[in-house]
Amino acid sequence: MGPLSGLKIVELAGIGPGPFCCMLLSDMGAEVVRVDRAANVGKDEKTYRHNLLTRGRKNIAVDLKNPDGVETVLKLIDQADGLIEGFRPGVMERLGLGPDVCLKRNPKLVYGRMTGWGQDGPIAHTAGHDINYISLSGALYSIGEKDGPPVPPLNLVGDFGGGALYMAMGLLAGIIEARTSGKGQVIDCSMVEGSASLMTAMYGALAQGSWKEERGTNRLDKGAHYYNVYETKDGEHISVGSIEPQFYALLLKHTGLEGQELPDQLDRPKWPEMQKRLAEIFKTKTRDEWVSIMEQTDICFAPILRMSEALKHPHNVHRKSFVEVDGIPQPAPAPRFERTPSHIHRPPARAGQHTDEVLLEWGFGSADIERLRKSGAVA
Numbered sequence: 001m002g003p004l005s006g007l008k009i010v011e012l013a014g015i016g017p018g019p020f021c022c023m024l025l026s027d028m029g030a031e032v033v034r035v036d037r038a039a040n041v042g043k044d045e046k047t048y049r050h051n052l053l054t055r056g057r058k059n060i061a062v063d064l065k066n067p068d069g070v071e072t073v074l075k076l077i078d079q080a081d082g083l084i085e086g087f088r089p090g091v092m093e094r095l096g097l098g099p100d101v102c103l104k105r106n107p108k109l110v111y112g113r114m115t116g117w118g119q120d121g122p123i124a125h126t127a128g129h130d131i132n133y134i135s136l137s138g139a140l141y142s143i144g145e146k147d148g149p150p151v152p153p154l155n156l157v158g159d160f161g162g163g164a165l166y167m168a169m170g171l172l173a174g175i176i177e178a179r180t181s182g183k184g185q186v187i188d189c190s191m192v193e194g195s196a197s198l199m200t201a202m203y204g205a206l207a208q209g210s211w212k213e214e215r216g217t218n219r220l221d222k223g224a225h226y227y228n229v230y231e232t233k234d235g236e237h238i239s240v241g242s243i244e245p246q247f248y249a250l251l252l253k254h255t256g257l258e259g260q261e262l263p264d265q266l267d268r269p270k271w272p273e274m275q276k277r278l279a280e281i282f283k284t285k286t287r288d289e290w291v292s293i294m295e296q297t298d299i300c301f302a303p304i305l306r307m308s309e310a311l312k313h314p315h316n317v318h319r320k321s322f323v324e325v326d327g328i329p330q331p332a333p334a335p336r337f338e339r340t341p342s343h344i345h346r347p348p349a350r351a352g353q354h355t356d357e358v359l360l361e362w363g364f365g366s367a368d369i370e371r372l373r374k375s376g377a378v379a
Contacts, residue, residue, distance in 0.1 A: 001029050001340065001343075002027070002028045002029020002030070002337070002340055002341065002342050002343060003028050003029055003337050003340040003342075004025060004028040004029040004030040004172075005029035005030075005340070006029075006031075007025070007029070007030040007031065007081050007082070007175065008030070008031050008033075008079060008080045008081050008082075009022065009025055009030050009031065009032040009033070009080060009081065009082045009083070009084065009171075010032075010033055010035060010073070010076050010077050010080045010082075010083045010084075011032055011033065011034045011035065011057070011083075011084050012035050012083070012084065012085040012086070012087070012092075012097075013034055013035055013036040013037065013040075014085070014086035014087070014114070015086075016053075016086075016130070016155065016159040016160075016163070016164075017086065017114055017158075017159040017160060017163030017164040017167065017191065018084055018085070018086035018114050018164070018167075019034075019051075019053035019054055020053050020159070020160050020163075020164040021084060021112075021114070021163070021164040021165075021167045021168045021171075022034065022057065022084060023052075023053050023054070023055055023056055023057075024164065024165075024168050024333075025168060025171075026055070026056030026057045026345060027056055027333035027334075027342045027343065027344060028333070028337075028342050029340070029342065029343070031057075032056070032057040033057060033058055033059075033060060033076060033358050033362075034054060034057050034058070034059045034060070034349070035060055035062055035073055035076070036059050036060065036061045036062070036351040036352060037061065037062070037063075037064070037351070038061045038062055038063040038069070038352070038376070038377075038378065038379035039063070040061065040351035040352070041061045041350075041351045041352040041379045042351075043351065044350055044351050045350065048348050048349065048350045048351070049326060049328065049347065049348060050328065050348075051348045052328070052330050052348060054348040054349065055325065055330075055344055055346070055347055055348050056344055056345045056346060057345070057346075057349070058346075058349060058353070058354035058357065058358050059349035059350065059351060059352060059353050059354050059355075060076075060352065060354060060355045060358045060359070060378065061351050061352030061355055061378060061379040062355075062377065062378050062379075063376055063377055063378070063379070064095050064097070066375065066376055066377045067096075067377075068371075068372055068375050068377035069372075069376075069377035069378065070095060070096045070097060071377075072359070072364075072372060072377055072378060073097060074096075074097065074101070074102070074105060075362070075363075075364070076358075076362055077097075077102050077105065077106055077109065078105050078106050079106075079362060079363070080106065080109060081108070081109070081110065081175050081178075082109065082110040082111075082112060082171050082174070082175055083102065083109060083110070083111050083112060084112040084114060084167065084171065085097075085112070085113060085114065086113075086114040086115065087115075088115065088124075088125060088127075089113075089115065089119045089120070089124050089125060090125075092113075099111045099113075099186045103184055103185075103186075106184070107182065107183060107184060108178045108179075108182060108183065108184045109178075109184040110171055110174035110175050110178055110184050110185060110187060111184065111185070111186045111187065112167050112170065112171045112174075112187045112189060113186060113187060113188055113189060114163055114164075114167050114189050114191075115188075115189070115190060115191070116128040116129070116130075116132065116133040116158070116163075116190065116191045116192060117133070117136075117190060117191075117192055118188055118190035118192065118193065119188045119190075129155070129158075130152075130155035130157070130158035130159045130163075130191065131152050131155070131158070133158040133162070133163075133190075133191040133192045133195060134152075134153075134157050134158040134162070134191075134192075134195045135150075136192045137158075137162070137192050137193070137195040137196035137199060138196065138199055138202075138203075139157050139158075139162075139195045139196070139198065139199050140152065140157075141213070141215075142199070142202060142213075142215065142221065143215070143221065144215045144216070144221075145215065145216050145222065146214070146215055146216025146217060146222070146223070147215075147216070148215065148216070150215070157195050157198060158191045158192075158194070158195050159191065161194065161195065161198050162191045162192075162193070162194025162195030162196075162197065162198055163189060163191040163194055165194070166189050166193075166194040166197070167187065167189040170187040170189055171187055174187055205218075219243070223268075223271060224271055224275075225271050225272075225274035225275035225277075225278050226240065226241075226242040226243065226248050226251060226265060226274075227240070227241050227242070227243060228240060228275060228278075229304060230278060230279055230282035230283075231279070231282065231283060232282055232283065232285060232286050232287040232289075232290060233283055233284060233285055233286045233289075234286040234287060234288075236286070236287035236303070236304070237287070237303075237304040238282065238287055238290050238291075238294075238301065238302070238303050238304060239301065239302050239303075239304055240278075240299060240300060240301050241300035241301075242299055242300050243300070245265065246298070247298055247299055247300050248265050250297055250298055250299045251299050254293055254294055254297060254299060255278060255281045255282075256281065257277070257281075262274070287303050287304075288303075290303070291303050310322070311329050320332060323344065325344050325347050326347035328347070332344075352378075352379050355369075355378050355379065356369055359372075359378070
């Protein structure tokens with residue numbers, strides 16, 4: 001059933017980090033009910049199957065502008081361990097679903113608020129996306145080619161790393177604490193602050209003077225020849241991460257540089273020269289040829305795969321790192337639990353697909369459901 005079996009979470013439907021956080025909780029066994037907009041019913045028929053971030057949970061459609069709809073959600077919240085919402089500050093209060101209302105009804109509730117800028121501050125009320133949040137934390141400036149512009153790392157650092165993962169950790173920490181204290185609380189999860197937290201090691205290096213703010217000049221940002229990506233003869237790419245001396249020695253051995261007169265590995269001014277030499281060497285063989293030479297060594301090597309290739313790599317196949325649900329290949333739940341394995345409970349749902357089912361399971365009577373339908377509170 002998963003390590004979080006028994007937890008009940010209410011998710012106010014949003015995009016990006018909130019759904020990803022709830023997907024993780026669901027994969028680990030929590031019962032997560034996604035509260036969608038009643039207006040969305042019938043509008044997602046062509047898209048819902050591939051919206052993998054919504055996998056694993058049931059979907060109820062509610063009109064949050066209808067007082068009966070708000071009361072319906074509050075009755076779900078009354079029974080929940082946690083709630084996750086991703087609206088701008090003040091929206092939930094205007095809907096009548098703010099933390100003061102919810103915590104008064106359910107004192108043990110952990111109320112998760114997911115935003116980019118946080119709940120307060122000079123720009124907390126403005127719109128933004130991952131690219132903006134990691135701009136403010138210093139993360140985006142630090143990523144990119146030397147002499148080139150910053151390069152957005154998809155939306156992995158803000159939405160999913162600094163947002164969803166920090167919210168999951170914070171929500172679960174709050175639930176654990178509430179079981180001792182009997183008191184819930186609000187979790188203010190800012191993607192600016194989460195992505196800044198992910199940069200903690202770099203901020204330490206900056207304070208020490210060992211991190212240069214010029215992109216492409218540091219050990220981990222393609223400045224170092226031994227931690228880099230290289231093009232191969234067939235136009236593909238491979239990655240090496242030979243940081244430790246014993247791994248670097250293997251890199252030199254398998255590229256034919258062993259025994260030559262070379263600068264010290266950590267001689268920073270010589271990194272561009274060494275990078276050029278390695279680039280020339282890696283261009284002499286195809287990606288598959290380098291795989292056959294390096295993959296079974298401790299060089300810290302991997303071929304750079306497309307997503308479609310990652311699905312088929314022998315290691316991923318052996319580990320069942322990807323699974324197929326409803327005909328759609330997708331990443332399997334992670335991490336793995338020995339005794340209480342995670343599981344994808346169901347494919348993504350349409351808006352409102354489980355409205356009646358959820359209400360019945362959460363204690364609503366058939367007459368109540370019929371009344372809510374007639375009033376337009378649920379769909």
